[in-house]
Amino acid sequence: MLRRRRLLEQDIFFPWEGRGALRRRLRVGRLRRALVLMGLVLVVLVIALRERQRAGVRQTRATLLDTRRLVEAYLADHQGGCPASLAELARHAKVAKVPQDAWGRDLRLICPGRREGSRYELMSDGPDGLPGGLDRIE
Secondary structure (H helix, E strand, C coil): CCHHHHHCCCCCCCCCCCCCCHHHHHHHHHHHHHHHHHHHHHHHHHHHHHHHHHHHHHEEEEEEHHHHHHHHHHHHHHHCCCCCCCCHHHHHCCCCCCCCCCCCCCCECCCCCCCCCCCCEEEECCCCCCCCCCCCEE
């Protein structure tokens, strides 16, 4: 009988039962999985937002290149005279609408250019839309 009592009092712990009984009761294992999953989703969101902005910059640069060709053609047709606005340039080039950047804002045409030796400046205000901001695209 004494031997039987010893067997009943003896505790056998499996590796997952020994330490961390409080963590097990609080279900920290599930919480850890949820936190890892939320962290992974956050990283994917950050990467997606950054790629979306970079795609907008690439699209705006392509639009700027196309518009530069239109401006050069206008300057050649009008003996170096600048268009009054991008709307006039669009009418001259028979384009359906005024060129816009990836964020839906009209491009800026400054004629004559502010820099020495430049006939014009063509730019976008960038994602924040502030004229002359640090993220403008030229």
